[in-house]
Amino acid sequence: MKAVKGKYYFGGIHPRDGKSIAKSAAIEVMPAPAVAAVSTYQSMGKPASPVVEAGKAVKLGEVIAKADGAVSSDVFAPVSGTVTEIKDIVSASGKTEKYIFIESDGKDEKSFLPPLTSPEADEIKERIKAAGIVGLGGAGFPTAVKVSPAAKVDTLIINGAECEPYLTCDYRLMLEKADEIARGARYLAKALGVERILIGIEKNKRDCIERFEAYEDIQPVVLGRKYPMGGEKQLIYVTTGRKIGLGKLPADVGVIVQNVATCFAVCEAVELGKPLYERVLTVSGKAVKEPKNLLVRVGTSVKDIVEYCGGEAVKIVPNKSAEEGAAQTVEAAIKPLKIVQGGPMTGTALASYDVYTHKTTSGILLLSEKEAAADEPTPCLNCGKCADVCPMHLMPMNTAFYSAANDFNAAAKYGNTAYCIECGACEYICPAKRPLIQAIRKTKAYLKNKDKEVK
Amino acid sequence: MTDNSVVVSTPPHVKSRRTTRSVMLDVIIALLPCAIAGIVFFGWRAFVIEAVAVLACVATEFVYFFILNKGFAKKCKDAGAVCKRWLKQFDFTSIVTGLILALILPSTVAWYEVLIGSMFAIAIVKMLFGGTGKNLVNPASAARVFMAISFAISTYVAANIPALRFESGIFTDATNLAWLFPSEGNPTTKISVLDLFLGTGVAGCIGETCKVTILIGYIYLSVRNVIKWWQPLMFIAIFGFAAVFFSGFGFIATGGYIFDMELFLPHIFSGGVLFGAVFMFPDYVTSPKGVYGQIFYYAVAAILVAALRYLTKLEVTSFVIILMNLFVPLIDKYFIRRPYGYVKAKKPKAEKITPESAAENLIEPVDANASAAPDKEGK
Numbered sequence: 001m002k003a004v005k006g007k008y009y010f011g012g013i014h015p016r017d018g019k020s021i022a023k024s025a026a027i028e029v030m031p032a033p034a035v036a037a038v039s040t041y042q043s044m045g046k047p048a049s050p051v052v053e054a055g056k057a058v059k060l061g062e063v064i065a066k067a068d069g070a071v072s073s074d075v076f077a078p079v080s081g082t083v084t085e086i087k088d089i090v091s092a093s094g095k096t097e098k099y100i101f102i103e104s105d106g107k108d109e110k111s112f113l114p115p116l117t118s119p120e121a122d123e124i125k126e127r128i129k130a131a132g133i134v135g136l137g138g139a140g141f142p143t144a145v146k147v148s149p150a151a152k153v154d155t156l157i158i159n160g161a162e163c164e165p166y167l168t169c170d171y172r173l174m175l176e177k178a179d180e181i182a183r184g185a186r187y188l189a190k191a192l193g194v195e196r197i198l199i200g201i202e203k204n205k206r207d208c209i210e211r212f213e214a215y216e217d218i219q220p221v222v223l224g225r226k227y228p229m230g231g232e233k234q235l236i237y238v239t240t241g242r243k244i245g246l247g248k249l250p251a252d253v254g255v256i257v258q259n260v261a262t263c264f265a266v267c268e269a270v271e272l273g274k275p276l277y278e279r280v281l282t283v284s285g286k287a288v289k290e291p292k293n294l295l296v297r298v299g300t301s302v303k304d305i306v307e308y309c310g311g312e313a314v315k316i317v318p319n320k321s322a323e324e325g326a327a328q329t330v331e332a333a334i335k336p337l338k339i340v341q342g343g344p345m346t347g348t349a350l351a352s353y354d355v356y357t358h359k360t361t362s363g364i365l366l367l368s369e370k371e372a373a374a375d376e377p378t379p380c381l382n383c384g385k386c387a388d389v390c391p392m393h394l395m396p397m398n399t400a401f402y403s404a405a406n407d408f409n410a411a412a413k414y415g416n417t418a419y420c421i422e423c424g425a426c427e428y429i430c431p432a433k434r435p436l437i438q439a440i441r442k443t444k445a446y447l448k449n450k451d452k453e454v455k
Numbered sequence: 456m457t458d459n460s461v462v463v464s465t466p467p468h469v470k471s472r473r474t475t476r477s478v479m480l481d482v483i484i485a486l487l488p489c490a491i492a493g494i495v496f497f498g499w500r501a502f503v504i505e506a507v508a509v510l511a512c513v514a515t516e517f518v519y520f521f522i523l524n525k526g527f528a529k530k531c532k533d534a535g536a537v538c539k540r541w542l543k544q545f546d547f548t549s550i551v552t553g554l555i556l557a558l559i560l561p562s563t564v565a566w567y568e569v570l571i572g573s574m575f576a577i578a579i580v581k582m583l584f585g586g587t588g589k590n591l592v593n594p595a596s597a598a599r600v601f602m603a604i605s606f607a608i609s610t611y612v613a614a615n616i617p618a619l620r621f622e623s624g625i626f627t628d629a630t631n632l633a634w635l636f637p638s639e640g641n642p643t644t645k646i647s648v649l650d651l652f653l654g655t656g657v658a659g660c661i662g663e664t665c666k667v668t669i670l671i672g673y674i675y676l677s678v679r680n681v682i683k684w685w686q687p688l689m690f691i692a693i694f695g696f697a698a699v700f701f702s703g704f705g706f707i708a709t710g711g712y713i714f715d716m717e718l719f720l721p722h723i724f725s726g727g728v729l730f731g732a733v734f735m736f737p738d739y740v741t742s743p744k745g746v747y748g749q750i751f752y753y754a755v756a757a758i759l760v761a762a763l764r765y766l767t768k769l770e771v772t773s774f775v776i777i778l779m780n781l782f783v784p785l786i787d788k789y790f791i792r793r794p795y796g797y798v799k800a801k802k803p804k805a806e807k808i809t810p811e812s813a814a815e816n817l818i819e820p821v822d823a824n825a826s827a828a829p830d831k832e833g834k
Contacts, residue, residue: 011795015469165469233796246796335460338468345467352461365468373470374462378546379588381475383739393795397744419794424467431473432588438465 011391012226012234013425015345017204018166018371022284022291027172029295030308034104036078036299037089037356038064041097043134044141045071050100056083059111061275064100067132073142073359074132078277078297079104092341092348092355099356102299113273124191124270131269132276132359136261137230138342140360143262147191149251156189157239157257158199160208161223161230164343167363169280170260172293174201174208181260182215184267188258199260200239202229227345228423232257234391246419261362276359281305287336287366289313296357302341303353305364312336312366336366337374344372345424378432386426386436392419396426400439408446417443475587478681479547485675486554486734488668493661496654497562501661505557507566511573512553517541519582548587552576555595555734558662559727559773560602568606572598592780593741596731596773603773651724663730673733682737683749690732690753691723697761698722704765728760731772741780748790752779 041047048065058064058077065075081104091097113130116123129144137159158181162170174181189197197218201209204225212220221239223229233244235257242253250257258266261279268274277298284291289310296305306312314331339350341361357364386396399415402408412418420440427436493501520541521527521534553573560569576598581590654665663669677684699718706713723729736742736756743752756779763771 013471015471018469244796246794248796337460338462338464340466340468344469347466347468349463349466349468350461351463367468372462372468373472374464375470375474378475378544379586381478381588381739382742382744383478384744387744387792391795393792393797395744395792414788414791416792416794419796422466428467428470429473430470431475431478433470433474435465437467441465 010393011389011425012228013389013428014225015165015227015428017225018284018344019168019171019204021166021286022168022282022293023171025168025172025290025292027169027176027280027293027295030297030300030305032079032104032106032108032297033300033304035084035301036102036104036297037099037301038075038078038102038299039089039091039097039099039356039358040065040075041091041095042075042132042140042298042359043071043073044139045069047098048072048075050086050098052083052086052100054083054085057081058083058102059109061113061277062111063275064102067129067142071142071145073134073144074130074275075100076132076275076277076298077102078299080107080109081105092350113269113275115273116270119187119190119270121191121193124187124266127269128191128266131265131274133262133265133269134276134359135259136265136279136360136362137259138346138360138362140358143258143266146256146258147188149192149249149256151249151251152254153192153251153256154194154254155196155198155240155256156185156192156194157235157255158185158197158218158260158263159230159232159235159257160199160201160205160212160260161235162205163202163225163227163229163231164345164362165227166284166365167282167343168284169282169293169362171205171208173264173280174205174211174260177264178208178211178214180267181263182212182218183271184263184265185218185258187266187270188256188263192256194256198239200230200235227425227428228391228421231391231421231423233421279359279361281357281361282363283309283365284363285336285340285366286368286371287313287334296361298359299356301353302339302350302355302357302364305357306353306366313368334368337369338365338367338372340365340367340372345428346422373433375433377434380432380434383431385429385431389425389429391423391425392416392421394420396420396436396440397434399443400434400436403439403443408443411439411443412447415440415443418447420444475546475548479551481676481679481681482551482734483547483554485672485679485681486551486558486662488671489558489662489665489730490554492654492665492668493558493562496664497661500562501557503566504560504562504564504569504661505554507569508557508560508573509550509553511570512549512556512577515574515577516545516549516582519578523582546587549577549581552581552594555662556598559595559599559660559730559735561660564602564606568602571605572602575601588740590740591784592777593735593738596735596776596780599773600777648720648724651721660727660730663727666724666729669729669733676733676737682733686737686749686753687732689750690736690757691729693754693757694728694732694761695719695723697758698764701761701765722761726764726770727772731760731776735772735776736779741776741783743783743786743790745787745790745792747792748783748786751790752783752786755779755782 040050046068049068050065052058052064060077060080062077063074064077067074079102081102084101084103086100088096089099116127125147128147133143134140135143160170160174185197198221199212199218200221200223202223202225209220209222212218223238228234232250236242236250236255244250244253265276278295280293280295282293283305292309313334315334316329317332319328319330340347341350342348342363344365380397394416396415399411399417402411417440422437424437490505521537556573556576576594580594580597584590652666673687676682699716702718703712703714743749756775760772760775
């Protein structure tokens with residue numbers, strides 16, 4: 001069956017993709033950390049509430065925090081050992097999160113759920129919830145909520161676009177674990193009761209497309225190379241030709257999108273009974289010594305990960321010391337200008353390495369000065385390039401203009417800010433280097449507060 | 456392991472290498488063929504005008520920066536630091552303004568007129584409104600209009616060039632427009648289209664004469680993605696048809712209305728229309744931001760140029776540019792882009808998207824969890 005494809009004419013950018021840095025590194029299992037610090041805030045919605053106390057012994061995969069409400073997910077112990085303390089830490093995004101510190105005993109005693117063989121739809125749904133699976137693409141929306149849509153769904157789209165630059169974890173996963181992803185996709189399809197499974201892969205991942213052509217029930221859709229091709233609305237439009245109305249959900253047009261890493265996690269949860277306590281992430285950037293794709297436990301500190309990858313990169317510079325017999329060249333460290341958690345277009349900049357990974361952390365990037373431009377903004381020229389590349393067809397320059405004058409109502413009105421997906425394309429392209437995303441977030445925060453006041 | 460060298464900011468953390476400077480540098484490169492052609496056709500006078508205009512514009516910007524900022528006395532003390540700061544923020548826009556101004560002037564203007572015009576363009580039209588990106592109208596066209604009405608207007612209307620090969624009296628206009636509009640007292644001796652295209656032996660302004668160089672500039676700007684390729688083409692096409700339509704009225708006296716498509720090419724190749732379409736109308740600062748607004752802007756501007764040309768028999772591109780520039784804020788206000796996935800409201804009233812209806816659609820609270828979350832799902 002040929003997919004009806006929509007054309008993605010307007011909007012989108014072609015960023016320098018930087019994928020070649022970590023593309024060829026096969027997925028490596030990183031040893032469990034000595035101390036894991038697991039945040040209870042691992043998904044969209046409410047943070048989970050801890051069910052362990054300091055001093056309690058936990059096993060690998062044991063629930064340490066229970067989901068609080070419908071939109072929330074369980075949190076599991078990523079190592080076996082003892083809970084040392086539970087304390088509040090201000091995380092990279094500025095939120096205060098509760099962290100559970102677990103000291104590993106190095107034994108990794110498992111406490112998994114029972115594996116399922118040929119499960120029914122309800123069993124799969126139950127398992128997805130019990131395994132605490134969230135969307136691993138970056139937003140972390142609980143998958144359990146997604147597989148119980150309100151509207152009738154007829155298509156499952158697997159998101160293998162990975163249009164974010166630098167990140168290669170999904171690419172490696174598709175290459176190495178295609179079978180598991182396919183099986184996970186089938187479980188998801190069964191849970192949803194859909195027949196049609198599409199997998200959207202950008203055309204620069206030719207080998208992955210070939211890998212998925214082997215499956216009869218999964219149909220690969222070749223996507224053009226464009227950012228943000230993997231944005232949900234864009235992906236659905238390109239693969240099925242269906243347009244999601246403003247403020248509507250994918251389920252309203254009969255589609256559910258799941259990331260490849262989520263499918264892999266579902267497969268493991270169903271077949272091995274393994275809860276979501278580890279994930280594949282990319283360590284990349286010109287300022288890291290050995291770029292890698294690692295299978296990392298949730299709660300590993302960024303410091304450990306960077307150290308495991310050989311620390312900061314070095315470059316060879318001519319030796320300046322005039323000593324007799326000194327080497328001609330010496331090594332100098334390339335200091336990262338930015339440490340990014342997630343992808344370079346949507347990720348969070350970290351102030352230090354003292355940050356712990358979440359379920360949703362898809363990458364740790366150490367960007368050198370050359371890669372991460374941090375130019376001073378110059379006056380806006382009104383060139384309109386931000387509007388040209390906006391995949392949501394908004395007017396970011398208007399938002400920036402009015403929000404700078406603290407007129408947030410006008411900013412939202414003329415910039416249509418409420419529909420922004422914060423993909424970052426506008427700020428990427430801006431020749432004046434205006435902080436557009438900052439303006440958009442400010443305006444959104446204002447709108448959110450205003451809604452609250454009305455209620 | 457960490458120190459203060461790490462930068463924390465909102466995403467995106469990678470950005471394109473394009474800067475305002477590089478965009479402006481591209482415009483300068485695109486203008487160079489026109490500038491060189493001007494020197495070839497009009498000799499050292501053209502060179503003097505170009506040099507005076509560019510230098511005057513840059514100098515005016517510098518002086519303005521130096522004087523009209525806080526702490527003049529302090530600035531005089533450490534002038535070196537101020538110069539450095541100025542250089543750091545200097546984005547080549549004043550060079551572009553100066554070059555464009557020189558290229559839309561006839562070669563017969565006096566150098567001091569160019570000097571005053573350049574100062575007017577930068578100090579009053581651009582800097583007084585807030586500098587780069589804030590000016591309401593195109594500084595170069597405003598300066599040209601200012602010069603035309605301040606100094607001997609005849610210079611601007613009746614510039615002639617040494618190489619004029621035709622009998623005097625026929626091509627007296629700055630940009631030889633009269634022959635396009637046949638009337639009784641006006642012999643319709645035709646200039647060959649090729650001459651118009653190459654700029655050989657026709658009267659005109661320094662940079663507007665040789666259309667080949669303008670086309671080179673157009674191709675360069677389009678390839679470098681500085682302007683949208685369709686904008687000048689659309690403008691030229693609409694202008695051409697409108698001009699042919701209007702000039703048809705000229706034949707009524709001699710025997711009925713003729714829609715003479717033979718005049719299409721001569722119309723678009725004469726005067727400053729082509730130059731304006733490529734270098735002045737798409738000016739970022741003074742053109743609308745949305746696509747629909749841009750279509751409206753170019754269409755109205757093209758018809759206006761054609762109509763005013765027919766009525767006045769003068770070169771009016773600069774006037775129309777200023778006129779349309781002043782409408783840009785209004786256009787931006789009323790042509791709002793629909794977000795992706797916009798569904799036409801069922802009410803017949805809301806078919807046209809006005810600010811009011813857009814606001815209504817907007818204020819509806821979007822369920823933050825439900826819609827924002829899955830959007831980020833992909834990478």
